[in-house]
Every structure is written in C-alpha cells, then in structure tokens.
C-alpha cells in the first residue's frame with residue numbers, strides 16, 4: 459500500500475507493529491522481508507518517488523573538517539535512497555575487519571565475520587550480484603582467462619569484487635512494496651523527531667512533517683532508523699527535547715566515529731612484460747564486468763606492520779594522465795546525467811566521463827596502470843557529525859560534518875604501497891612508483907584527498923554503551939524498541955564498499971525483529 463503523507467489530515471496518528479524510517483538500500487531490504495507477515499509494517503520515506511530539489515535541500519549541511527562532497531549531493535532523498543545513483547561495486551568484509559586490533563584504537567565488532575555469511579548470500583539476490591563466491595580460484599575455474607598474479611598471498615592477495623547492474627532499489631522494488639497488503643509506504647514523510655517515554659527507556663512515537671506544513675504522529679511497537687549515517691545521527695541528535703544531548707546519546711557517542719574509505723590514486727605500476735602478463739582478472743568495463751580482482755593487503759602483514767586494511771585496483775592508463783579516482787569523476791552534474799540516463803531506459807552509452815571510458819576501452823595490452831587505493835579509515839571519535847545552528851525548511855537543525863584523518867591512515871597507505879611495490883617487484887610483475895604526497899610526513903594530506911561517497915560510523919555497534927550507540931543486535935542502548943539499520947552501525951570501515959554488508963546486516967536485523975515481535 460502507498461499513501462502520500464501530504465494527502466493526510468494534519469494531526470493524523472498512524473499505528474503499526476514495526477516502523478522503518480527511510481526507504482533506501484537498508485530500509486527497503488528490511489521492508490521486503492515483512493511482506494505477507496501477519497504484522498503491520500510502516501515504511502516512512504522522506505521523499506517522493508522522484509528527485510525533488512526542495513526535498514534534496516533538506517540534506518544540505520556544513521562541512522568544517524577535511525573538505526568533502528556537498529552533503530546534498532552525497533546522498534539522495536527519495537524512494538530508493540542513494541541507490542538511485544550508486545555505482546554497484548561490492549565485496550565482502552574480511553575476517554580481520556571484525557577483530558579487535560591492538561594497533562587500531564576503537565576497533566572490534568561484537569559479531570564475527572562468519573555470522574554474516576548466510577545474510578551475505580541473501581543480500582546477493584537483492585543486489586543482483588552473481589554467485590556468492592569471493593575466492594579468486596572460484597572465478598579462475600569459471601573463466602580460465604582470469605588468472606591471479608603470482609604473489610605471496612600473505613603479503614598481497616587478490617580480493618574479488620562483484621558488480622551490481624547497479625540495482626536501483628526505488629525502481630526494482632517499488633511494485634513489491636506498494637502492492638504489499640501489510641506493508642504501508644508513506645512518501646513525503648520526513649521524521650523530524652523521535653519521542654521517548656518519560657523514563658527514556660523506550661520510544662513511544664515519531665513526529666513526521668511535510669513541506670506543506672502538516673504534522674502527523676506514528677506509533678509502533680518497534681522502530682528502525684534507516685536514513686544512512688549522517689541522517690541517522692542528525693535525527694537522534696535533533697531529538698533533544700527530552701534528553702538535551704539527543705536520544706541514545708547518554709555517553710556522547712552519537713555522531714562520532716564518522717568514517718569514509720580513502721579512495722585516491724596513490725601510485726603507478728609499470729608491468730615488466732606486458733605482452734605476456736595475464737591481467738584480465740584485474741580489468742573492469744562499466745556495465746559488463748561481473749567480477750574482478752583488486753590487490754589487497756594480507757592479514758598477516760597488517761598485523762606485523764600494524765596497518766589498516768587496504769586494497770588497490772588497477773586502472774590502465776598513461777603516465778601523464780591527470781588521473782583521479784573513479785568517484786572523484788562522479789560530480790553532482792555527472793550523477794544527475796547518470797540518473798536521467800538510467801530513468802530513460804539506459805539507451806546509448808552511459809554518460810561516464812571520457813577519461814574513464816578511454817581506460818575501459820584501451821585495446822592494446824596495457825603496460826601502465828594507476829593504482830587506486832581503497833583503504834579503511836581508522837575509527838576516530840573526533841571525526842563526527844553534529845548539529846549546525848542553521849535549520850532546514852522543516853525546522854530541523856542541519857547536519858555539520860567534521861571529517862578527520864589520523865596519522866595511522868597515512869602511514870598505512872604508505873606502508874601498503876611499499877609492501878605492494880616490493881611484492882610486485884619480487885614476483886617479477888613490474889615496478890611501482892609511489893605518489894610523492896604519500897612519502898611526505900604522516901600529518902599532511904594533498905588537497906585532492908577523496909572519499910568513496912561511503913558514510914559509516916556515527917551510531918557504532920559496541921556491547922558497552924559508553925563505547926557504542928547500538929548493541930550487537932543493532933538496538934540503541936537504553937531504548938528497548940529503537941534499532942538502527944545501515945552502515946552507521948559499523949565500528950570499523952573495512953576496505954570494501956559498504957552496501958553489500960549493510961544489506962546483509964539489515965536482513966539480520968529483520969530476522970532478529972521477527973523473533974522479538976512474534
């Protein structure tokens with residue numbers, strides 16, 4: 459069922475068993491799980507079915523730390539969420555990402571990597587990925603052309619990635635949600651406040667506003683916030699009438715530990731023997747590639763050298779290219795063009811910037827590759843989302859992002875590239891030149907530093923309420939019926955892109971709620 463909230467009477471109260479706030483990758487993955495269950499589920503989406511500039515403007519916010527993408531371009535505010543323009547690159551997190559690592563302050567998840575396996579497999583279907591196989595040997599068996607480089611896997615291994623078409627959740631799952639008997643989608647339903655009971659031990663309602671000035675209330679037995687990292691934190695912080703620091707924030711953790719993936723070109727590889735080198739496994743072509751390998755740092759050397767996790771993709775090119783990372787090309791204008799191309803049925807070539815098309819289309823065996831880093835950022839309490847003094851059109855304080863790096867981030871990339879260079883040289887693959895900025899001291903970063911448009915942290919998972927906002931079941935500490943879905947719960951960022959893992963965690967949360975709400 460679907461209702462546009464603007465059509466409701468002012469002051470209406472909606473009631474349900476479960477209320478999911480936000481219809482992006484996390485919220486829709488969860489809502490689909492409840493179709494035909496005996497329970498009544500509300501899915502509240504702030505936007506409509508299409509992009510609306512006034513709605514998108516609610517995401518505008520201040521950036522005070524490391525320069526970052528404009529917040530209103532970094533996430534989409536309508537049904538389907540940011541899957542309306544995500545790129546679809548997926549891989550699983552590694553076992554080491556979940557461990558407490560003595561050299562990475564605040565590391566360690568309260569769950570183990572193996573626990574996610576069944577949920578990863580289910581998430582694959584939702585994201586239209588291939589078989590749930592991430593071992594390079596499996597892909598070599600499928601296609602003998604895909605041969606991993608002969609590297610010492612303890613140092614550098616071939617980590618496989620898969621590519622979603624990319625699945626646009628708003629397009630693909632709209633009919634299933636709208637026609638569901640027991641799941642009721644409300645669009646233009648912006649949640650502006652979470653209201654707790656007097657003792658602040660449970661949520662008793664949500665305050666929802668429309669741009670037309672209506673206000674409605676929602677009551678449910680359990681609530682899930684699935685608005686993505688910046689908005690999840692903003693909503694909890696802005697719910698500060700009953701608790702001055704915001705709900706779920708008794709220990710000042712909400713909004714902290716905001717993390718990105720550091721994604722930028724960091725070196726170049728020149729192959730020793732380009733004519734005979736087998737590089738197909740590492741090649742990528744937009745819209746065609748099903749799986750490819752990246753060069754990833756082995757867990758053993760991460761431990762030995764006290765490093766963060768990182769991988770490097772190989773992008774064929776020329777030494778004098780003004781190369782940027784893939785995602786630096788994705789300016790708001792390019793994203794808009796891609797969205798329109800997608801909505802118009804993907805006729806003709808995708809509106810990808812020319813340099814990327816050129817490298818994808820290179821015909822001769824390439825000799826030269828740019829090495830693109832994807833590295834986890836160390837969890838840092840000072841890297842955070844707070845509220846700005848400015849309010850949006852619904853009267854909610856805007857978000858303020860203070861993204862910060864640490865010396866460990868820089869040292870990790872540099873050492874990764876030194877180890878990568880040594881290993882590619884030792885194996886006879888070729889020579890690596892490390893970018894100059896990486897050889898500077900650990901505190902300085904180039905102005906071109908870039909994230910991957912991935913937002914993680916801000917409501918991190920930890921068994922101790924003083925160190926985390928949610929527990930191992932994604933329930934907000936201290937509030938019996940409030941949960942969070944999405945990458946805001948990640949205690950550490952891993953090196954892989956976040957969406958596959960956040961969909962897996964959303965399915966896990968649905969399973970958990972099915973037992974508590976039964």
Ligand SMILES: Cc1cc2nc3c(=O)[nH]c(=O)nc-3n(C[C@H](O)[C@H](O)[C@H](O)COP(=O)(O)OP(=O)(O)OC[C@H]3O[C@@H](n4cnc5c(N)ncnc54)[C@H](O)[C@@H]3O)c2cc1C
Nearest residue numbers: 480482483484504535536539540545546547649944955957
């Ligand atoms: C350019 C780009 C490329 C990307 N490429 C990749 C990639 O290749 N691989 C990858 O893994 N990830 C990628 N991502 C990240 C990916 O898009 C996100 O990880 C994913 O969309 C997050 O899902 P989510 O449901 O948590 O948030 P979103 O998809 O952002 O959905 C949140 C939903 O909540 C709604 N909402 C927000 N606030 C409220 C409110 N107060 N009330 C009601 N509703 C609200 C929003 O309208 C939205 O529908 C990319 C992102 C961008 C921008």
